[in-house]
Amino acid sequence: MTIVDLPATGTAGGPALPQERRLVTAIPGPRSQELLARKAEAVAKGVGTTIPVSVVAAGGGVIVDADGNSIIDLGSGIAVTGVGNSNPRVVEAVTAQLNAFTHTCFTVAPYESYVAVAEQLNALTPGDHPKRSALFNSGAEAVENAVKIARHFTKRQAVVAFDHAYHGRTNLTMGLTAKNIPYKSGFGPFAPEVYRASLSYPLRDGGLSGREAADRAISQIEKQVGAENLAAIIIEPIQGEGGFIVPAPGFLPALLEWARANDVVFIADEVQTGFGRTGAWFASEHEGIVPDVIVTAKGIAGGLPLSAVTGRAEIMDSAMAGGLGGTYAGNPLACVAALAAIESYEQDGLIERAKEIGTILIGRLNALRTADPRIGDVRGRGAMVAIELVDPATGAPDAALANRLAAYAHAEGVLVLTCGTYGNVIRCLPPLTISDALLVEGLEVLREGLRRA
Structure with a gap:
């Protein structure tokens, strides 16, 4: 599989990748589809994936796939890359x-x-x-x-x-x-x-x-x-x-x-x-x-x-x-x-940065909750914040809405994760190296996804 050309490693948190959401193709693009086809033939079916892309680089607050799409990362490998992908240290x-x-x-x-x-x-x-x-x-x-x-x-x-x-x-x-x-x-x-x-x-x-x-x-x-x-x-x-x-x-x-x-x-x-x-x-x-x-x-x-x-x-x-x-x-x-x-x-001040990220996440998600009764709860601390989606009439968990929202975000170039016993929670786990601008843009995509859903 041919991969896109990428810039060299930068400083303080990851590669010098352009910190932007950029969609060159639909997700998955043709090169990612090639990998997914190979995966189906070579990898056990029980090994699932969240977003259907073939990653070739990541850093700061983005991951880049083989088709050149730059995706806002609100998952950080399930909280693994807190210091950013390809952290120079x-x-x-x-x-x-x-x-x-x-x-x-x-x-x-x-x-x-x-x-x-x-x-x-x-x-x-x-x-x-x-x-x-x-x-x-x-x-x-x-x-x-x-x-x-x-x-x-x-x-x-x-x-x-x-x-x-x-x-x-x-x-x-x-x-x-x-x-x-x-x-x-x-x-x-x-x-x-x-x-x-x-x-x-x-x-x-x-x-x-x-x-x-x-x-x-x-x-x-x-x-x-x-x-x-x-x-x-x-x-x-x-x-x-x-x-x-x-x-x-x-x-x-x-x-x-x-x-x-x-x-x-x-x-x-x-x-x-x-x-x-x-x-x-x-x-x-x-x-x-x-x-x-x-x-x-x-x-x-x-x-x-x-x-x-x-x-x-x-x-x-x-x-x-x-x-x-x-x-x-x-x-x-x-x-x-x-x-x-x-x-x-x-x-690099990343623990303090987690607090700053939490302020943005909780503030903006609570604003969404005020306007949308389908958000039953906003909870978490620091760069570990989630929304629980419910039926506004009964409070029952709404897993279908969570799945639709996640699918919309992925198609629009924002990686989020679902979780919860009932499958009705959307969680945000961005790398601590993400910029405010990317974080806010990712949340705006979630807001639009909720509106469309």
Whole structure:
């Protein structure tokens, strides 16, 4: 497949691509259609795609396809490219590491960058207690290891996850995940000793306060599982795939208080919410909580595969030597990328930028909500904001409207993602390097899509 000519890499956040929405062909164009035809013949059908294009470059706030279309990126690889695609700091660090060595396996012949990433995670995550970190490849792999460590530490087996949760596609994490289609249907049986409790969901909770919602969940846990059997509770401080649900104030602190009182490990899954996405290093900070264990991935390494489990030293050190690790876990290319990405978050003002993006997103989407009763809720923090679409007469979820709106946006050159247990949520996860102008233009396309729908 022939690709379009592209400008060279620029500075501070990505390639020097023109930061504009530009449609040269319909989407998909002919070159993208060629790739889609090849995909149908070569790639398993279960590997779906969101927008039907063949990407050849990305940076700042745009992705460019093989037909020359420049698409506003409000997805950033599902919150992965927070520092921007082809971030110069990341590119330089990975290029240098490529010229040194690509792999030794840290558990065979260790190297400094793995240790340096662990040191950074121990310093950046909430709490000033002694911590340890272990590195892995994906969010699901890190979640599995967090549960494994909690079980080993507590000598208990049960784990509680929450309604609308998403924790991954491996066997254990499918069990933790709430949504059946497409993540679980037909893939069982799932790992045992996994239980579910009610989440605080302000739009659909009938006015429950955070404390009241926590009391409800705790009662379920005590009656159905028993604190004496429970190794860990795992929760996303703001749910991702579940619909960007922000629990009511007080919900997370009350759960943590109960967990501490009952020697239950509190695991915060910050795979989607971590690394500046919500306008803080970690979303737990907004609630003033200090989890026992934090799981991270996605935005950690500028697009390279890396994840981590960071937790209290006594918990993390409970696993025997050799009990944690993996052939590619903490690959040196990913580790230097993570160090460069962390430097970019700090030095390029990206955490503050996430707050600015949130102000624009929430302000403009709330203005749309005022004028359109089909928007039942606007919620999120920082550069992680969503709208929930409903039937204005009944409040019932309207997944068909969400799908039509997403399809319209994609055809008009704006990449957005749907989510939610009911499939009725449109989420905005732009790279933190996006310009105000592109962000506003993308939201205007959504506004027009709603008008047409």
